[in-house]
Amino acid sequence: MTREEKSRVIEDLTAQLAENNTIYLADISGLNAGNTSNLRRACFKANVKLAVVKNTLLAKAMESSDKNFGELPSTLKGNTSIMFSDTGNAPAKVIKEFRKKSDKPLLKGAFVEEAIYVGDDYLDTLVNIKSKEEVIGDIIGLLQSPAKNVVSALKSGGGKIAGILKTLSEKEG
Numbered sequence: 001m002t003r004e005e006k007s008r009v010i011e012d013l014t015a016q017l018a019e020n021n022t023i024y025l026a027d028i029s030g031l032n033a034g035n036t037s038n039l040r041r042a043c044f045k046a047n048v049k050l051a052v053v054k055n056t057l058l059a060k061a062m063e064s065s066d067k068n069f070g071e072l073p074s075t076l077k078g079n080t081s082i083m084f085s086d087t088g089n090a091p092a093k094v095i096k097e098f099r100k101k102s103d104k105p106l107l108k109g110a111f112v113e114e115a116i117y118v119g120d121d122y123l124d125t126l127v128n129i130k131s132k133e134e135v136i137g138d139i140i141g142l143l144q145s146p147a148k149n150v151v152s153a154l155k156s157g158g159g160k161i162a163g164i165l166k167t168l169s170e171k172e173g
Contacts, residue, residue, distance in 0.1 A: 006057060013053065013061035013082075020084040021113050024091040024126075025072065026105040028052075029079035039098055039105065046094050049084040058082065070116040075108040088112045092126035 001009075017023065028039065043050040055076035062069045083091040095105050109118040110126055117126060130138070 009054075009057050010060050010064070013058055014064050016082075016084060017061055017065045017067060020086075021111075022085045022088050022091065023111040024083035024085075024095075025075055025108040025110070026081045026083060026091075026095060027079050027108055028081045028105040031102065031104050035102055035104075039094075042094050042098055043083065043091075046090045047085065047087070048091050048094055050081055052079070052081050055080050067111070067114075069111055071118045072109045072111060072116060075118060080108065081105065087131045089127055089129040089131060092123055092129070096123060096127050 028036065031039065040050055055078075058080065059073050059076050062073050083094075085091050091110070092107070095107055098105065107117075107120045107123050107126070109116070110122065111117075112126065112129060
């Protein structure tokens with residue numbers, strides 16, 4: 001690879017790092033061609049972009065990025081694949097599902113909305129991260145809950161009041 005090609009790859013990686021708030025680093029070494037193809041297919045279905053990268057080029061892209069990747073550059077040893085997604089937990093779900101049949105990919109680390117996770121131990125934590133849409137849905141559900149309670153109380157209370165009034169009016173008559 002020429003110096004110009006390397007600088008072009010670094011520029012592309014830097015742009016991708018800037019555009020994405022969900023970045024996972026994984027080790028997929030040891031997967032045969034069929035399993036690698038299946039992993040790529042699973043990523044595509046989950047709207048996760050997967051690419052194998054050179055550690056030195058990714059490290060330089062991380063350095064020139066505006067984001068603070070903390071300890072993530074220290075994980076750039078051996079085989080590294082990078083996963084980009086719009087949803088914080090999508091790559092973790094793909095990895096976890098894929099590992100039901102294989103011992104790879106291993107999670108090296110992740111950058112999710114400014115938070116940094118280093119190590120495969122964080123896979124379950126990352127799977128349980130809620131997406132922005134899920135959090136908004138939970139908030140809307142919480143906000144609607146009191147209103148539903150008030151409406152149902154008024155409906156049931158209204159029936160009771162009408163019954164009491166009807167009974168009282170019948171007694172007077």
